[in-house]
Amino acid sequence: MQNYQGKVAVVTGGAGDIGKAIVKQLLSEGAKVVVSDVERGALDAAVTELKAAGGEVSGIVADVSDPESVEALAQQVYERHGACHLLFNNAGVGAPSVNVWETTVNDWKWVLGVNVMGVIHGIQSFVPRMIASGEEGHVINTSSGDGGIAPMAGQSVYASSKASVSIITECLAAQFSTQHPQLSATIFYPAGGVLKTGIWNCDRNRPDELAREKPSGQPEDLMGEFMKHAEATGMEIHFQDLDDLAKALIVDLKADKFVAMIGVAGAGEQLRTRAEKIGRGEAPFDDHSLIA
DSSP, rough: OOEEEEOOOEEETTSSHHHHHHHHHHHHOEEEEEEEEHHHHHHHHHHHHHHOOOOOOEEOOTTTTTTHHHHHHHHHHHHHHHSSSSEOOOOOOOOOOOOOGGGOOOHHHIIIIIIIHHHHHHHHHHHHHHHHHOOOOOEEEEHHHHTTTOOOOOOOHHHHHHHHHHHHHHHHHHHHHOTTTEEEEEEEEOOOBBBOOOGGGGGOOGGGOOOOEEEOOOOSSSSHHHHHHHHHOOOOBOOOOOOHHHHHHHHHHHHHHHEETTTTHHHHHHHHHHHHEEEEEEEETTTTTTOO
């Protein structure tokens, strides 16, 4: 899809930092955008900000972990616009960086519920409608290099969820190619540097019924602690500009890339190294993997 003018786009997690950057770029391309988020206050503020910048944008509250909520989102989108051409399954959350045996059942339920089932619910509610329309369409699922390319050892919950998103997207793309070639699917790996986003503090949206059963021992201000550690150790940090990240994503989508990622060549080299180790029967982790 080369021209987004007048196309209808849906972005879940759209009030978050990456989501909002994607929405801004879509609006600049002339798309009509429905922003969805679980956080009402953040959603209202984001829509107000985005409207001020110009373009046709609206907001709908939805909890992607709830299939009924996502189905209601799809119904409202089709009632308002009669179509969805671009579906960004972007909502995501993280979990504490702990040993696998120190994770809790609720860590897994919450992260997999949002990061994996949220993508599944989006596909199940929107794709049948997109197929029925017969129009060109694109499904973009946000994964992560942490899991999608190689896991960080301390991030077993989050990395597992993102590895799953990558596999789901690959299966979806293969099925589209043989059954519904007017549709395509892309994995989006946000990369290019440290991403200053709300996922560093996503516990604010964690439901009480899925609260962690025991303390993680981690500080509340993870970004602040990360910056202190970087300063103390002399670590050089490059923050990826999120607007530039979104622009790069749109370029890759228009080029019909299956993988949308800044620095994708480096990721390919990392995957080749991992594959060689696996081919020798070795564990594929490296020094990068051991960074929590």
